[in-house]
Amino acid sequence: MAQMTLERPEGAAEDWTIPQDWDAYSPAEHAMWDRLFERQAKMLPDRVVPEFMDGLDMLRMTKPGIPDFEELSERLMKATGWQVVAVPGLVPDRLFFEHLANRRFVAGRFIRTPEQIDYLQEPDIFHDVFGHVPLLANPVFADYMQAYGEGGLRADGMGAIDHLARLYWYTVEFGLIRQNDALKLYGAGIVSSYGESIYALDSASPNRIGFDLKRLMRTKYRIDDYQQSYFVIDSFEDLLKRTVETDFAPLYRELEAESDIEVDALLAQDKIYTRGTQSYARAQAANA
Template sequence: MNTANGSDDPRDYIRDQGFENYTETDHATWRTLAKRQREILKGRIADQFLEGLERLGIGEEGIPDFRVMNQRLKAATGWEVMAVPGLIPDLAFFRMLANRQFPAGFWIRKPEQLDYIEEPDIFHDVFGHVPLIMQPIYADYLESYGKAGLVAAEHGALKYLARLYWYTVEFGLAQTPQGMRIVGAGIASSPGETIFALESPSPNRVAFDLGRVMRTLYRIDDYQETYFVLDGVEAWPSLDIDRLIPLWKELEGQGEIEPGQIQPEDRILTQGDGSYHRAKSKTAA
């Protein structure tokens, strides 16, 4: 979820992508990232994600032109990708999603930043997020999320929406007939986390539960200690406001859960051994 200070009006952040301004180095960086990531995602990402890449024409040729991509996206689900200069304030972000507009940074990382950047760039935002927006159920979920965010802001519940976004849109997994697959953009755009999320013995993999997810803290600087697994690629949670408001009140009295903690009521799919983060903490010490 985005966070920044400034105006809450999305119009203050929308820019022209400036497609003609990308250099050959920029396009080469995209090609390197896309080729590498598509190889790593084989057999690990939900089929619907790969279908979205193909239908949108997001490939290895270079940075996509939003004008071309949006024609296909709008025809499929009524969504558009809007170029923004970086992270935008929460309310502006929610309003864009509620209006079926997905904010995407239009700059791309430098060649020496292939493996890690602090702030999401066009590769993360477009390659990672946009393919699933071609799926009507996911597109509806994002719109509902934006509307729920606007209500959460009025009820002091933004932290719950931030956690939900993190553990679904960014770092979600889902059960499929072929096995567990990636649906989160933060994983889908990261070569290291693509493998870690599915194959490492370190993290917990826990069946998705809305209240549990909203109570759970997350890591912004490293791989996740717990991943939540949807029952299917189309099993995005219902965000009915009449249900959410009582849930937020209920959660206020329950306290927060640390990222790696297992709860007695969890339906555990894989209990992690915590080896990765334990080793990292020893190194840091």
């Protein structure tokens, strides 16, 4: 997700894009991509939505290692009209929304080091490309991402970005979906993380709650560890429909008058798939 107060790095264009410079990647960087790709592609098939696995073929390039954004964008354009553009890192909110609204997905060009293989706070090219791009090849999810960008531009003018950011976090980054009476992964922050790909479905610790737009947009989230609550959608079609058909202006006014909900809270009206024990979060807090 984007940040609000940032200065444009030297060498970046007005829209903060930079050349990917694929030829500058080292053999070690390509090897890190291949290592991460193989690990996730091997463990995800029974955990992730089939739509993600279908889109994963987009990342199998003619050149080895890290995908070349030029070739990747050609493939995506043919599928759903999207392209991938390189940026130095996090970008300002409004530019982030503008890129999404115009079917451009911004991706950092750097890749994590071996010491960071299981965790880094700023998203790298593996998170951005492996995590996000496969579902951009799905027409319905691709439309949702564009609609989110358009909604972000409207929210920017209403001072409501904080609430809208929660929608991105709990769907695009850390969303679960119910398919054929089973929970599956689709959020990029989960599917690009080996540990959270297991935790999000198998751990008794987190809450798993049925999607409710207003409730979700009142809920805080964690940026420093596994999530304490996940929201479960019924389908990508339903997610897109609710987003497109909702008049967000009165919703934002309602949200301003209501308090935030803590990350581990359950409410009486929640549709609860899993009442989490919160054992993981408590153990982490005790060891801090």
